[in-house]
Amino acid sequence: MEVAVMDHTNIKTRSFGCYEKEYVDSLNQLYSENAELPGFRWFLDTAYAWAFGEQDRKREVVLLGTMIPEEIVIAAGAKPRWLIGGSLGTAAWSDDLVPRDADPVSRSILGYLHRPGAAPGPEALYIVPLVNDSMRKIAYELKSQGRKLCLIDVPPDRKDRYAEEKYARQMKELCAAVSRHTGTRVTKNTAVSAMRRVSAARTALQKFLEQSRGRAELISDAARLLVHNSYYLADSIDEWTRRVEALSRELAGRALCQNRKTGSPPAVLLAGSPVRFPNYKVPFLVRDAGLAVADCVDEAALKPCISYKRSSLRGSRDQLIQMIAAKWFRHDASSANIRNDVMFEMVERIAKQGSVEGVVWHVLKGQMEYDFELDRIEPMLSGYGIPVFRLETDYQYQDVEQLRIRLEAFSEMLEQNRYRRVARVS
Amino acid sequence: MDRDADKRKERQDRRFIKRETQTAAKYLRRLRELPGAPEGMEPFYQALERIYVQLQAVEREAGRKTVGTYCVMTPPELVYAAGAVPVKLCSGDYTAFSVGDGVVARDACPLVKAVAGFQQTGLMPAYADCALMVVPVTCDCKKKIAGLLADQCEVMTLHVPASREDVDIEDFVTQLYVLMEKLEEVTGSRISYQSLAEGFGKVGYAQYELSEFIRLKKEMLYLIRGSHAMAIMNAASYMPADVWGEALGAVNQSLRKKIAQKEAVTSKKLPRILLTGSPVVFPNVKIPLLVEEAGGIVAGDETCMGERGMWDPAVITDDSFDGMIRALANRALRPCPCPSFADNARRIYRLKQLIQENRIQGVIYHVLRGCLVYDYEYKRIEEELGSLGIPVIRLESDYNEEDIEQLRIRIEAFIELIKLKQAPEKARAAERSF
Numbered sequence: 001m002e003v004a005v006m007d008h009t010n011i012k013t014r015s016f017g018c019y020e021k022e023y024v025d026s027l028n029q030l031y032s033e034n035a036e037l038p039g040f041r042w043f044l045d046t047a048y049a050w051a052f053g054e055q056d057r058k059r060e061v062v063l064l065g066t067m068i069p070e071e072i073v074i075a076a077g078a079k080p081r082w083l084i085g086g087s088l089g090t091a092a093w094s095d096d097l098v099p100r101d102a103d104p105v106s107r108s109i110l111g112y113l114h115r116p117g118a119a120p121g122p123e124a125l126y127i128v129p130l131v132n133d134s135m136r137k138i139a140y141e142l143k144s145q146g147r148k149l150c151l152i153d154v155p156p157d158r159k160d161r162y163a164e165e166k167y168a169r170q171m172k173e174l175c176a177a178v179s180r181h182t183g184t185r186v187t188k189n190t191a192v193s194a195m196r197r198v199s200a201a202r203t204a205l206q207k208f209l210e211q212s213r214g215r216a217e218l219i220s221d222a223a224r225l226l227v228h229n230s231y232y233l234a235d236s237i238d239e240w241t242r243r244v245e246a247l248s249r250e251l252a253g254r255a256l257c258q259n260r261k262t263g264s265p266p267a268v269l270l271a272g273s274p275v276r277f278p279n280y281k282v283p284f285l286v287r288d289a290g291l292a293v294a295d296c297v298d299e300a301a302l303k304p305c306i307s308y309k310r311s312s313l314r315g316s317r318d319q320l321i322q323m324i325a326a327k328w329f330r331h332d333a334s335s336a337n338i339r340n341d342v343m344f345e346m347v348e349r350i351a352k353q354g355s356v357e358g359v360v361w362h363v364l365k366g367q368m369e370y371d372f373e374l375d376r377i378e379p380m381l382s383g384y385g386i387p388v389f390r391l392e393t394d395y396q397y398q399d400v401e402q403l404r405i406r407l408e409a410f411s412e413m414l415e416q417n418r419y420r421r422v423a424r425v426s
Numbered sequence: 427m428d429r430d431a432d433k434r435k436e437r438q439d440r441r442f443i444k445r446e447t448q449t450a451a452k453y454l455r456r457l458r459e460l461p462g463a464p465e466g467m468e469p470f471y472q473a474l475e476r477i478y479v480q481l482q483a484v485e486r487e488a489g490r491k492t493v494g495t496y497c498v499m500t501p502p503e504l505v506y507a508a509g510a511v512p513v514k515l516c517s518g519d520y521t522a523f524s525v526g527d528g529v530v531a532r533d534a535c536p537l538v539k540a541v542a543g544f545q546q547t548g549l550m551p552a553y554a555d556c557a558l559m560v561v562p563v564t565c566d567c568k569k570k571i572a573g574l575l576a577d578q579c580e581v582m583t584l585h586v587p588a589s590r591e592d593v594d595i596e597d598f599v600t601q602l603y604v605l606m607e608k609l610e611e612v613t614g615s616r617i618s619y620q621s622l623a624e625g626f627g628k629v630g631y632a633q634y635e636l637s638e639f640i641r642l643k644k645e646m647l648y649l650i651r652g653s654h655a656m657a658i659m660n661a662a663s664y665m666p667a668d669v670w671g672e673a674l675g676a677v678n679q680s681l682r683k684k685i686a687q688k689e690a691v692t693s694k695k696l697p698r699i700l701l702t703g704s705p706v707v708f709p710n711v712k713i714p715l716l717v718e719e720a721g722g723i724v725a726g727d728e729t730c731m732g733e734r735g736m737w738d739p740a741v742i743t744d745d746s747f748d749g750m751i752r753a754l755a756n757r758a759l760r761p762c763p764c765p766s767f768a769d770n771a772r773r774i775y776r777l778k779q780l781i782q783e784n785r786i787q788g789v790i791y792h793v794l795r796g797c798l799v800y801d802y803e804y805k806r807i808e809e810e811l812g813s814l815g816i817p818v819i820r821l822e823s824d825y826n827e828e829d830i831e832q833l834r835i836r837i838e839a840f841i842e843l844i845k846l847k848q849a850p851e852k853a854r855a856a857e858r859s860f
Contacts, residue, residue, distance in 0.1 A: 099801035101533065130588045130768065133566050137802035139588070139768040144806070151768060153594075156563045157572075157583045162600055166585075169593075338563065338583060339573040368796075371531030372570040 019089025023051045026278040033220040037254075039247040040223055043230045046240075047277055050233035060124045061178055064109055064138065066232065066274070066300040067129045067334045068152060069324050072175050074237070075194035077184030081120065082232035083112045086276025088395040090115060097141065098134070103366030104395040105274065106134035110141070122147070125181040127174065129154055131299075131336035132369065150177040154336035168325035175321055188317045195320065199307040201237050204244040206304040211248050214267065214294060214355075217258060218251050221293035222283040228296075229277040266414035267294035268389075269356040271347055272374070273364035274298040279395050281403075282362055289407035291414070294356050297346050302331040335369035339376075347377055351384040358387050358414045360407075365394040387413065442547055443481065446521035450478035453709040460718065462691030463654050464684065466676035469669075470661035474708055477664045478519070483551035484664050486511045491613050494556035496541075497564050498735050498762065499586050501754040502667060504602065505560075506625035507617045508609035513552055514663030515559065516731065517541055518710030522550070523825035530574065535796035536825035537707065538567040545578055552664065558612045560605065562586045564766035565799050582608045588768040590759045598755040606751075619747050626740065626750065632662070632671035633739045639674055640733060642681045643725075644783055648690035649681055652701065652724020653714040659732045660708040691723070697844035698725035700780055702807075703792035703800045705731035710825055713792055716834050722841045726784040728777055729792070730764060738762070765799040773803065774810050781816060788844045789818045790837070794825075817843060 027044050034040045061078040063070065065085075073080045085091075090111030091104050097114075098107055113119050120126075128139045129152045143149055152170050155163035175186050184190070208227060212219050227244060234240035268286065270293045275282055286293055295301075306327050313320070333342040350356055359381055363370045378388050389410045393399055454475055458467075476482050484492055493505045494515040505512040517540040526543030534542075544550040561572040562584040572583045584601050587594035606617050615621070639658075643649055658677065662670050684690070699722045706713060706729055714724045728734055740757040742750055763773035780786065789811055793801050808818045819840045823829055 099798060101796065101798055101801065133798045136588050136768045137799065140770060143769050151588060153588045155585050156569050157585060160585060166597060338569050368531040368533040369566060369570060
């Protein structure tokens with residue numbers, strides 16, 4: 001199939017398979033939505049390079065999912081390579097390895113590990129957070145293949161008085177495992193340096209997200225999401241931070257000369273299962289249905305809040321690691337929890353602010369943890385008068401038209417709610 | 427309005443009780459009617475009948491509280507030591523499942539849906555009576571149901587580690603101490619060295635009788651049907667360990683007599699099937715019943731509601747109080763081939779062991795819809811057993827009777843396949859070497 005792609009990058013017109021097509025289609029859409037934003041192109045290139053470029057496969061450290069503190073990995077002199085799922089193509093590669101009901105994120109992650117010619121090398125160290133059944137069994141699969149593993153068994157019950165201690169101990173073990181792998185000792189200095197670098201990145205991201213919220217005329221919602229996701233795709237965190245800061249400056253400049261759009265579309269919160277590049281069908285559909293994504297709440301949504309003040313970077317190396325562990329444990333909104341109180345509170349805080357008119361609760365098939373959470377979240381949101389739309393899907397594109405009709409109906413309902421609110425006030 | 431709602435609830439409850447008791451009675455009748463049962467089965471049937479048909483609480487001494495447990499990782503010894511009686515609450519009830527279907531996530535496994543259904547209706551005394559529920563977090567469904575149950579009753583979770591390193595055992599020991607405190611708080615009785623030793627004694631006696639039962643089964647092929655063995659194992663959930671052990675002792679006596687008289691359940695060489703995978707919990711015993719109605723025999727099982735649930739005894743190497751707690755932690759984790767562990771190579775070893783000991787000719791891999799951890803391990807097990815020439819069939823089922831005919835056709839075909847294989851190599855089948 002011939003696909004015409006962007007002319008600003010190194011993408012050429014060529015034949016694509018399922019894996020490539022999905023990336024190129026998403027990149028094309030993102031580019032066409034944000035063609036006027038030069039600062040955004042670097043993020044597109046980064047995503048492209050991650051998907052098609054050569055990876056540095058020397059003693060790499062592979063992080064499965066987003067819930068591993070990368071500051072520890074960086075402090076040990078490694079460059080983290082994240083596998084966060086999101087690709088239909090890679091999900092298809094693992095079809096023979098996983099049961100039918102496995103969730104697409106795990107399928108996609110496992111698929112990346114078997115990607116012909118680009119899978120992590122045999123010397124790689126895999127860090128696997130055991131947040132759900134699939135991750136546990138992926139770890140078994142990797143171990144059977146003789147790969148080097150470091151497992152993080154996230155304690156599921158926050159009321160367990162030893163949970164934080166257990167998590168902290170595992171962080172120390174992680175530190176030692178990565179150190180052994182890279183041959184670089186983690187010292188207080190390397191830990192402080194890593195913490196500063198990730199803090200700068202997270203602060204830049206937080207600033208960017210705040211600045212671009214509700215400014216679809218400056219940058220599209222899906223592009224905001226890509227900027228966030230590209231953190232896991234970028235080759236260098238420092239370069240990524242600089243680019244995000246530059247993009248924020250560019251947006252601030254453009255905001256001065258461009259008025260806010262009047263008659264803004266209903267703002268929704270996109271919450272639940274993570275939306276990962278290149279599978280952006282949900283944000284694209286939300287946009288097509290005439291809705292604006294005000295915020296995204298998934299397992300990694302609170303990560304930008306994990307930053308370390310300069311004054312707190314004191315104490316021994318172990319104390320610093322203890323601090324990292326404590327911060328991460330408190331901000332963990334992953335499905336590892338018996339009750340995902342962190343996610344619940346985050347959604348409640350947004351609902352209280354009154355900045356969203358509806359919630360799109362995204363459930364990827366097989367991630368039933370989010371369905372359990374919805375049972376608690378829906379009554380809470382109804383208390384604030386916020387309707388919830390449960391959108392269940394997977395990485396396939398066959399259901400796009402069905403979802404479009406349902407989202408359009410939801411959008412209409414939110415519009416009607418606005419009229420009703422105005423009528424009530426008047 | 428309230429009166430209408432009350433009346434509606436009353437009607438719903440009546441319907442629930444009627445359907446639930448009818449289904450349980452039907453399966454109990456089928457078990458009773460299945461020929462070849464050894465003498466002494468009645469106490470087990472009565473225990474199941476008491477819970478599921480008469481809807482009564484677990485029979486126990488007056489004043490003793492019950493503690494609900496899930497999975498095999500909760501040590502019953504600790505519960506007995508606290509003066510309470512453990513009740514395994516994993517359920518196979520179809521009617522409760524249909525209620526739970528509307529309560530929990532659609533993709534949750536039927537076992538969890540049945541638990542949620544019973545909890546929702548509040549009509550099952552075995553659940554309603556529990557002073558505490560101990561939920562080991564073994565899979566995503568158990569993890570989430572723990573949160574749901576905590577809204578309605580006192581719940582304590584146990585973090586089951588994904589690996590079995592020394593440090594994981596240490597963590598589990600710490601959790602058992604926390605569980606001990608909780609049990610003491612709930613029951614009002616202190617767990618002493620003496621009471622813990624008595625708890626070990628009760629469970630040890632039951633385990634001794636079980637090991638004898640397993641030995642007798644191995645001594646003579648076709649000594650007992652798998653469905654009857656499943657009924658015995660399921661009844662263990664609702665009987666105090668000493669009472670169950672005593673009843674099993676009577677069955678063992680009858681089996682010894684049968685061996686002496688060379689009296690098997692059949693004179694035919696029925697294909698010998700091993701049942702593994704998701705647990706078979708009463709009244710969802712359709713698969714063993716179908717196997718035995720289709721001309722096979724369930725000669726062994728590797729499920730957590732079956733022999734695996736009680737097989738491994740706690741080994742005390744240090745007879746101090748702490749040593750006993752450590753023995754419980756070790757027993758709960760080290761030998762356990764539950765697929766909730768990240769590395770579960772020992773399950774394959776255990777399956778091979780069971781196949782050899784019970785001269786198994788085919789394996790039925792049971793997967794309850796939504797039970798992801800077992801489903802993940804199927805491929806590996808199929809490959810391993812395939813290399814030994816043991817046919818494996820994956821049966822996915824739910825808690826309803828709609829798939830019975832489909833299952834029957836597949837089971838019949840599987841048994842036919844084994845029979846065809848059996849004919850030319852009948853003589854060699856028993857000598858298969860590993």
